[in-house]
Amino acid sequence: MTQPTANATNQPKTHSKTTFETHTFNHTATELDSFAPRILNWFDNNGRHDLPWQQHQTDTPNPYIVWLSEVMLQQTQVTTVIPYFQRFMTSFPTVQDLAKAEWDRIAEHWAGMGYYARARNLHKGAKQLVEIIEKTDDYPQTVEDWEAIAGVGRSTAGAIVAMGLHGYGVICDGNVKRVITRWAGIDDDIMKAATTKDLWALAARLTPIDAPIQESGHYAQAMMDMGATLCTRRHPSCEVCPISADCIAHAQGREMDYPVKAKKKPKPSKFSNALVIINPKNDILWLQRPDSGIWGGLWVLPLQFMQKTQGKTVLSSADEDAAFESENTLAEQIIANWMADNGLNARSLSHSLLDDAPIKHSLTHFHWYLQPQGLHITAVQAQALTQLLEKADINMTWLAADTAKATLGLPKAMLKVLDVVG
């Protein structure tokens, strides 16, 4: 289904007819039409109106602010995002400031929030936006144009158009899906493509079109609040909900059964040693990860892949040449070979309990278990290792833990390792 889109000056005047793929729809046109007014009325009286990125109370919204906050909020809670957002806005008040910033500075501002691909995309997206602004003198105006910006998916694009441009944009993120599957009693697996299509069609049908132009941004904000504060995952407050009268999940007393999500296989687990290689000055060896892949462009300790499992099945182990090459970066392979050639073994640095329960770090596709291991080397060895890495064009540095924390963009998992090793 093609979503209706419009910029602030080109509002569609009528609803397009929507076809629902799998779901037989039980609500009347009156109930559908009164959905948004009820939500908006609730939001005006009970919603959050003081979040630092909100633009629904201004006539001159700033798309940069909405874009930045939406990307930050993709996998992180509002309370965590607020101080990060404020630091970003202080250091990079405009998209031009963000576009011309050094990556290390952005990484340092992002450090601790996780899912670093988002920070990479922000940097790339800022450069794309500046290019567009230089050509057109304005931000992209349509959902499709925003979707072309790095890291901006369909729902984020809808949110930016609605809240950052006060145009017509539909959002259908996890919060919205929860509210509308409950309200409409949609009990199909939301991971299926046909259900996704229906949810988007319903979300579009419920989003105000012919209302004043700022209404769709207002409504997007209201739906986010509904999902985050009222129709929450574990404790929906149906007794004060503005749409409870015709909410099917509530009528059935089955609020918690929605949304339906088929059980996934357990995530694979990866086990690696995190090498704390220390020279006689007490400096630690840090490597910059390649730009692509996990923690792209961030600084990490050298890791040594041990094994990957799924449930009780071992998927791959360090003994296999293919796994050694695919699971370790080039720098890590050089270090492993150098240690083997020199008969060096790293030792556990941490409390013995940790040997059975290494640091767990969960990523989108797998859990990563990190076992800190220490290795003190001589000045001659440090020099030899530095030369080997430099010869292979590896970005590396020797820095004490405190200095590294203060000056390098370190992923959260590395901070956890440093906390454990002290």
Ligand code: SF4
């Ligand atoms: S009535 Fe309850 S389950 Fe239904 S939308 Fe409202 S809060 Fe959610």
